[in-house]
Amino acid sequence: MSAPPAITVEDLTVRYGDRVAVDGVSFRLRRGEVLALLGPNGAGKTSIVEVCEGYRRAGGGTVEVLGLDPFADHDRLTPRMGIMLQSGGVHPRVSAADMLELFASFAAHPLEVDLLVDRLDLGGFLHTPFIRLSGGERQRLAMALALVGRPEVVFLDEPTAGMDPRGRYRTWELVDELRSCGVAVLLTTHLLDEAERLADQVVIIDRGRLLAAGSPEALTGMGGVGRLTLTATPGLPVAAMPAGLVAAEEPAGTYLVEGALDTAGLAAVLTWCLAEGATVTGLRTESRTLEDVFLELTAREAA
Amino acid sequence: MNGKEPAFAPAPGRAPTTTILRHQTALEIRLILRRGETLVLNVLVPLAALLGVGLTDVIRLPEEDRLGFVVPGVIGLAVMSTAFTGQAINTGYERAYGVLKLLGGSALRRSGVLVAKTAAVLAVIALQVALLVSVGVALGWRPQLSMLAPALALVLLATALFSSFGLLLAGTLPAQATAGAATLVYLVLLVTGGVMFPVPGADRVGAVLPLSALTDGLRATLTHGVAPAALNWIGLACVGMVGVLGTVRWFRWE
Numbered sequence: 001m002s003a004p005p006a007i008t009v010e011d012l013t014v015r016y017g018d019r020v021a022v023d024g025v026s027f028r029l030r031r032g033e034v035l036a037l038l039g040p041n042g043a044g045k046t047s048i049v050e051v052c053e054g055y056r057r058a059g060g061g062t063v064e065v066l067g068l069d070p071f072a073d074h075d076r077l078t079p080r081m082g083i084m085l086q087s088g089g090v091h092p093r094v095s096a097a098d099m100l101e102l103f104a105s106f107a108a109h110p111l112e113v114d115l116l117v118d119r120l121d122l123g124g125f126l127h128t129p130f131i132r133l134s135g136g137e138r139q140r141l142a143m144a145l146a147l148v149g150r151p152e153v154v155f156l157d158e159p160t161a162g163m164d165p166r167g168r169y170r171t172w173e174l175v176d177e178l179r180s181c182g183v184a185v186l187l188t189t190h191l192l193d194e195a196e197r198l199a200d201q202v203v204i205i206d207r208g209r210l211l212a213a214g215s216p217e218a219l220t221g222m223g224g225v226g227r228l229t230l231t232a233t234p235g236l237p238v239a240a241m242p243a244g245l246v247a248a249e250e251p252a253g254t255y256l257v258e259g260a261l262d263t264a265g266l267a268a269v270l271t272w273c274l275a276e277g278a279t280v281t282g283l284r285t286e287s288r289t290l291e292d293v294f295l296e297l298t299a300r301e302a303a
Numbered sequence: 304m305n306g307k308e309p310a311f312a313p314a315p316g317r318a319p320t321t322t323i324l325r326h327q328t329a330l331e332i333r334l335i336l337r338r339g340e341t342l343v344l345n346v347l348v349p350l351a352a353l354l355g356v357g358l359t360d361v362i363r364l365p366e367e368d369r370l371g372f373v374v375p376g377v378i379g380l381a382v383m384s385t386a387f388t389g390q391a392i393n394t395g396y397e398r399a400y401g402v403l404k405l406l407g408g409s410a411l412r413r414s415g416v417l418v419a420k421t422a423a424v425l426a427v428i429a430l431q432v433a434l435l436v437s438v439g440v441a442l443g444w445r446p447q448l449s450m451l452a453p454a455l456a457l458v459l460l461a462t463a464l465f466s467s468f469g470l471l472l473a474g475t476l477p478a479q480a481t482a483g484a485a486t487l488v489y490l491v492l493l494v495t496g497g498v499m500f501p502v503p504g505a506d507r508v509g510a511v512l513p514l515s516a517l518t519d520g521l522r523a524t525l526t527h528g529v530a531p532a533a534l535n536w537i538g539l540a541c542v543g544m545v546g547v548l549g550t551v552r553w554f555r556w557e
Contacts, residue, residue, distance in 0.1 A: 053408055054408070055404065055408065055557075074408075074412075075412050075414075078317075078408060078409060078410050078411075078412060079315045079316055079317040079410040080313075080315040081408070083405065083408045083409070085401055085404060085405055087401065088400045088401035088402070088405075089400070089401040089402060089404065089405030090400070090402065090405070091334060091397060091400065091402050092396075092400065093334060093337060094330070094334070098330065101326075102326055102327065102330055103409060105318060105322060105323065105326040106317065106318055106323050106326070106409055106410035106411055107315075107316060107317070107318055107410060108314075108315075108316025108317055108318050109314040109315075109316055111310070111311070115310055119310075145405070147311065149315060149316075149409075149410060150311065150312070150313055150314040150315055151313060151315050152313040152315055177310065177311060178311050180309065181309040181310065181311040181312045181313070182309070182312060182313060183311055183313055
């Protein structure tokens with residue numbers, strides 16, 4: 001018997017009254033994988049996560065976490081899930097140390113608190129009441145609370161929001177470590193570099209709809225090459241470039257080509273050089289970043 | 304990972320329920336005792352009322368036994384202040400801060416949140432009652448012990464009632480509004496709940512209103528050694544039922 005996937009979401013919809021917050025989203029997360037829900041604020045990321053966490057009932061479609069219904073079987077799932085809320089969750093007068101000890105006491109085999117203090121750099125504010133912690137310190141504590149019970153699935157809602165670069169780096173390292181330990185991680189972010197750096201799978205959401213999904217490599221490779229720099233004879237007629245491609249000569253003899261640079265597009269550029277009788281002395285390609293893909297997709301959606 | 308044991312290898316599991324509840328209840332008790340308002344509303348006001356009414360004759364009482372009147376009164380006030388006012392204010396803010404949400408999604412579970420809150424409230428009420436009774440006895444109060452069991456039952460019933468209304472406020476209104484409403488109710492009942500002076504109509508309407516039903520019943524049992532009036536029981540049970548049903552129906556965790 002093979003273990004069920006960590007999370008299966010199929011055709012999920014979430015409504016708030018008449019407003020559709022999530023509309024037909026599907027994805028699957030395996031153990032030992034990191035999935036990033038990427039989208040602008042208000043895209044529906046938190047709604048999806050809250051359904052998976054069992055806080056909210058799915059309006060339509062099916063959601064399974066570790067083979068169970070997160071809403072109906074919530075009490076059975078809670079020890080197996082680690083939840084980091086987008087903000088808050090801790091009483092303002094309680095210290096990090098008290099909170100960690102409390103959450104450790106809920107678990108059958110809790111992590112050593114010292115390990116978390118070390119990994120998340122909590123030592124400097126362990127005995128400070130929550131209300132006096134900075135945003136980044138609160139985030140780190142919230143993450144430690146999500147992990148202390150040694151869960152199988154971890155939900156991180158915008159884990160690095162409000163963190164300084166050092167805190168963010170530490171968090172990223174920790175997410176890598178979770179993956180290598182076989183933990184499934186579902187995180188939301190609107191930071192493209194975070195998704196690109198961390199995720200095995202990126203699911204791009206906007207206005208509740210799934211726009212694209214796949215590994216960062218697959219997504220950035222989707223439309224072929226990002227841009228092409230061509231070194232050739234100066235003074236070629238850039239206006240004669242085939243449809244779908246835009247070229248600019250700057251400085252003389254260097255052409256920057258952008259547009260639909262899939263295999264056919266690349267062939268068309270070289271055909272153009274051949275037709276113009278140009279001598280090509282250099283060709284450099286740059287792959288697209290997740291940012292290019294994301295902006296393209298969300299712009300298309302808005303149009 | 305330089306050959307280390309995989310530190311975060313999953314090993315989920317819930318600690319024994321009693322362990323979980325003990326830790327959560329201990330934290331809840333500490334949080335109640337640490338609050339500044341707790342000291343004022345739950346300790347200083349009842350003590351001041353006890354000393355003021357018990358030792359001076361500023362307030363005219365229908366009976367000779369001033370302590371016999373006021374000690375049961377302030378016990379009732381202590382129950383209300385902790386189960387209702389303190390509980391409502393604290394839970395309201397916890398709901399606003401997402402504390403209830405995070406705890407409800409942890410291995411504690413939502414039911415555990417409610418059990419721990421109830422246990423903490425009962426523990427704090429026990430401390431308050433012990434303090435007020437000690438002061439009363441030191442001043443010369445001599446309670447009747449023959450009706451101790453019904454007196455305790457009244458306190459438990461009233462705790463459930465005030466608790467449910469505290470949670471109902473906290474689970475439906477914004478935190479600021481909850482705090483305002485809970486304090487207002489405290490002040491109104493402090494004056495009209497039969498704490499420091501008799502309520503007009505105590506044998507009719509007053510007998511079924513929550514705080515006066517409790518203070519009336521405690522006076523009957525502890526001071527006069529007789530069973531509480533049926534109306535006291537009926538009042539507490541009916542109003543309590545409304546509170547519990549309302550809370551189950553309308554309480555929102557976030």
